[in-house]
Amino acid sequence: MAKKKGRVFSGARPTGRQHLGNYLGAIKNYVALQDDYETIYCIVDIHALTTVETTQDLRQNTYEMALDWLAAGIRPEESIVFVQSHVPQVTELHTLLSMVTPLGKLTDLPTFKEKVRQNPKNVNYGLVGYPVLMTADIVLYKADTVPVGIDQAPHIEFAREIVRSFNYRYKTKVLIEPQMKATKVPKVLGIDGQKKMGKSLDNHIELAATPEETQKRIMQMVTDPQRIKRTDPGDPDVCNVFSMHKIFSPADEVEMIDTECRRAGIGCVDCKKRFAANLNKHLEPFRAKRAELEENPDHIWDVLHDGADRARKIAEQTMEEVRAAVQLP
Numbered sequence: 008m009a010k011k012k013g014r015v016f017s018g019a020r021p022t023g024r025q026h027l028g029n030y031l032g033a034i035k036n037y038v039a040l041q042d043d044y045e046t047i048y049c050i051v052d053i054h055a056l057t058t059v060e061t062t063q064d065l066r067q068n069t070y071e072m073a074l075d076w077l078a079a080g081i082r083p084e085e086s087i088v089f090v091q092s093h094v095p096q097v098t099e100l101h102t103l104l105s106m107v108t109p110l111g112k113l114t115d116l117p118t119f120k121e122k123v124r125q126n127p128k129n130v131n132y133g134l135v136g137y138p139v140l141m142t143a144d145i146v147l148y149k150a151d152t153v154p155v156g157i158d159q160a161p162h163i164e165f166a167r168e169i170v171r172s173f174n175y176r177y178k179t180k181v182l183i184e185p186q187m188k189a190t191k192v193p194k195v196l197g198i199d200g201q202k203k204m205g206k207s208l209d210n211h212i213e214l215a216a217t218p219e220e221t222q223k224r225i226m227q228m229v230t231d232p233q234r235i236k237r238t239d240p241g242d243p244d245v246c247n248v249f250s251m252h253k254i255f256s257p258a259d260e261v262e263m264i265d266t267e268c269r270r271a272g273i274g275c276v277d278c279k280k281r282f283a284a285n286l287n288k289h290l291e292p293f294r295a296k297r298a299e300l301e302e303n304p305d306h307i308w309d310v311l312h313d314g315a316d317r318a319r320k321i322a323e324q325t326m327e328e329v330r331a332a333v334q335l336p
């Protein structure tokens with residue numbers, strides 16, 4: 008095998024069944040990176056605790072997410088796929104990193120302020136430390152490359168600062184400054200055509216849905232709001248269904264829709280049916296693989312435990328170096 012370019016780490020909170028937004032925004036890229044990098048993908052259950060109201064679904068959500076990742080093409084023989092809490096060294100590193108992290112900078116982060124705004128009644132200590140735990144995730148595994156959406160850019164910049172402070176303070180080079188690898192992804196809107204696709208808004212399309220459910224969901228999608236009657240010409244440039252066609256439909260069909268929509272040659276119903284058909288076709292191999300994996304739920308847990316074993320080896324090695332650098336007696 009050709010030498011890999013570096014080591015990728017990325018994490019995502021356990022949100023259960025994945026949707027089109029997750030797929031286009033993260034999973035597709037995770038799959039592609041396996042060819043060129045050593046890849047480590049983590050389900051960050053501890054991060055999830057900063058905002059969840061109840062933990063009763065944590066296990067199921069972790070399972071469903073791992074299932075979707077593997078069905079989508081993450082190859083556990085190559086990638087390390089694991090659950091954050093299965094490698095508790097991350098919490099130790101988090102504590103050590105917290106000592107070189109200025110509190111004021113954490114509370115100034117836009118992502119923190121947003122969380123406070125969303126849920127002012129649950130501003131817990133863990134929430135403040137969210138980016139420190141994220142830094143610990145990355146540096147524990149000595150990852151140099153972190154593929155994340157642009158919304159995470161402040162966190163990666165922050166991680167770099169923490170690494171510099173730590174290495175400076177303890178006169179060491181054990182921690183590696185990670186680079187962000189901004190994922191070039193389309194902004195995926197929900198079926199409302201307004202907000203980013205997300206489970207909490209219930210405007211999402213699940214990858215694991217049946218073809219019928221998928222079509223039903225797609226038929227509810229909001230198109231160009233100016234186009235009221237079938238005979239009104241539409242504007243594909245403001246239509247969320249059209250932006251999906253550009254991703255999932257063959258080029259000649261995209262071109263045809265572009266032309267015909269503008270002169271009311273094709274209606275929204277037809278256009279959506281075509282998208283549903285193309286998306287369902289695209290997801291066929293995913294669904295087949297998923298059904299196969301689902302026959303043996305233990306296999307998913309075996310994969311996650313094996314991933315944790317491999318991750319723990321790297322983690323313990325790093326921690327030995329870190330403890331020595333800090334001069335813990």
Ligand code: TRP
Pocket residue numbers: 016017018019020051054140141144145153154155159162
């Ligand atoms: N903060 C990320 C998110 O909310 C999840 C995450 C946790 C992560 N640890 C990470 C992402 C490490 C990249 C690297 O989406």
